[in-house]
Amino acid sequence: MKSLLISLAIVAFVGSPLSAEEKPNLIWIMADDLGYGDLGCYGQKEIATPQLDRMAREGLRFTHFYAGATVCAPSRSVLMTGQHHGHTRVRGNAGQSNAQAQALRPDDTTVAKVLQQAGYRTALIGKWGLGDVGAAASGLPRKQGFDEFFGYLNQVHAHNHFPDFLWRNEEKFPLSNKITAVGENGGGYATDARQFADDLFTDAALKFVADNKSRPFFLYWNMVIPHANNERTRALKNGAHVPDFGPYADKEWPDPDKGQAAMISRLDGYVGRMLAALRDLGLAEKTLVIFTSDNGPHNESNHSLARFNPSGPFTGIKRSLTDGGIRVPFIAWWPRRIAAGNESDHVAYFGDWMATAAELAGGKTPAGCDSISFVPTLEGKPAAQKTHEFLYWEFHEGGFKQAALYQGRWKGIRSGKPDAPIVLYDQQTDVAEKTNVAAQYPEIAAKIGAYLAQARAPSEDWVPIWQTPKKVNK
Numbered sequence: 001m002k003s004l005l006i007s008l009a010i011v012a013f014v015g016s017p018l019s020a021e022e023k024p025n026l027i028w029i030m031a032d033d034l035g036y037g038d039l040g041c042y043g044q045k046e047i048a049t050p051q052l053d054r055m056a057r058e059g060l061r062f063t064h065f066y067a068g069a070t071v072c073a074p075s076r077s078v079l080m081t082g083q084h085h086g087h088t089r090v091r092g093n094a095g096q097s098n099a100q101a102q103a104l105r106p107d108d109t110t111v112a113k114v115l116q117q118a119g120y121r122t123a124l125i126g127k128w129g130l131g132d133v134g135a136a137a138s139g140l141p142r143k144q145g146f147d148e149f150f151g152y153l154n155q156v157h158a159h160n161h162f163p164d165f166l167w168r169n170e171e172k173f174p175l176s177n178k179i180t181a182v183g184e185n186g187g188g189y190a191t192d193a194r195q196f197a198d199d200l201f202t203d204a205a206l207k208f209v210a211d212n213k214s215r216p217f218f219l220y221w222n223m224v225i226p227h228a229n230n231e232r233t234r235a236l237k238n239g240a241h242v243p244d245f246g247p248y249a250d251k252e253w254p255d256p257d258k259g260q261a262a263m264i265s266r267l268d269g270y271v272g273r274m275l276a277a278l279r280d281l282g283l284a285e286k287t288l289v290i291f292t293s294d295n296g297p298h299n300e301s302n303h304s305l306a307r308f309n310p311s312g313p314f315t316g317i318k319r320s321l322t323d324g325g326i327r328v329p330f331i332a333w334w335p336r337r338i339a340a341g342n343e344s345d346h347v348a349y350f351g352d353w354m355a356t357a358a359e360l361a362g363g364k365t366p367a368g369c370d371s372i373s374f375v376p377t378l379e380g381k382p383a384a385q386k387t388h389e390f391l392y393w394e395f396h397e398g399g400f401k402q403a404a405l406y407q408g409r410w411k412g413i414r415s416g417k418p419d420a421p422i423v424l425y426d427q428q429t430d431v432a433e434k435t436n437v438a439a440q441y442p443e444i445a446a447k448i449g450a451y452l453a454q455a456r457a458p459s460e461d462w463v464p465i466w467q468t469p470k471k472v473n474k
Helices: 002-015 050-058 072-081 096-102 111-117 197-211 230-236 255-280 352-361 442-454
Strands: 025-031 060-062 121-127 148-152 165-168 171-174 178-181 188-192 217-222 287-293 330-333 342-344 390-395 401-406 410-415 423-426
Touching: 025 255, 025 352, 050 255, 050 287, 050 330, 072 111, 111 121, 111 217, 111 352, 121 197, 148 197, 188 230, 197 217, 197 255, 255 287, 390 442, 401 442, 410 442, 423 442
Parallel strands: 025 217, 025 287, 060 342, 121 148, 121 217
Antiparallel strands: 060 330, 148 165, 165 171, 178 188, 287 330, 390 401, 401 410, 410 423
């Protein structure tokens, strides 16, 4: 009889929308610069990730999910606004030289605002990157739909895993670490490292869940590992600063490699603690947990990419518009709601979280979004799943570039000038994007080229500056 009731409960979920009383808790957990190939369940051989591998076995593993951008701030902006990279507010990493360009504004509607209005308690723990004190104050988390915030406001500060302070709401929260400051944006590295930021974030995330177990909540938990401490790399040649090397201490590897692996195994343990807590609190069956990364893997800690192959079968890393820079691990976990042990090749991206979260919360997707709910995929109903004709990305560093994925198969990239020929890849036969097939499929290249010409809305903060690649004399 018990198994029959469980089966009926699953059928009821699949067959009818959730009522207001059944609003699920929503937890979005995001690593920073974690590659598609960095987890065991996505092919990693050297780094142990048993908790995330178990999460994938118990949930749904996506194989064709994309970040909002190939670098930090715009990827998070796409996630928060449900608008693709050519429509969202923040389209690049501007830094303190143009802080307002990297801040959300009062008229931006974030997924946190939508969920807050739907009766959710909302919290941001970890790295933000879309607002700061001073000129970028319009984007401060509590002005963008979060009831609580604990973490880093800007990404330079977040480079340091052992900072001397964090932010709690709009107040500085002092830590016992002693640092050597580098620059004026909060960057630096610890000379006396005592409190590891991500340990504190994990404790705060667990506390938020426990404190809000009796009402719907949205937790946006942004780890800063395995991102490098760029300032420490420049000063000490090792940006993988971690409390200990864990199971890699005895490996005959350079310290940056040990640190990189230890960071990933450490974040794996954090996720395991959260899933265990949800079970202990009786919240597992009421909570959708997402795990992903903000973009592709980095090479900034002085560690070996060859050892870990963090991009998996794809070409490129962070800052690339090939899939190594933008395709990310994506695991959805929701016991008795999502069937265990499955994978999905549904093509989706960060912007789809807006429509998904709004549907689950009984809210409404705001106008002007580029967002398609992937609830049907979570429910195991692929025939009901709508899809995007195009997905879009751009990149502003080192000359403007654009990319689009057409029909989930054809990747087109344009760089150099606005009428430059499209470089075209057929992902169906070439997942590594090694062979330009534009000459074989001129009609596909032309269609993508026409789309790229009109895909983005003008932005005073993010004006394309095209640069023709310099010829290399051989």
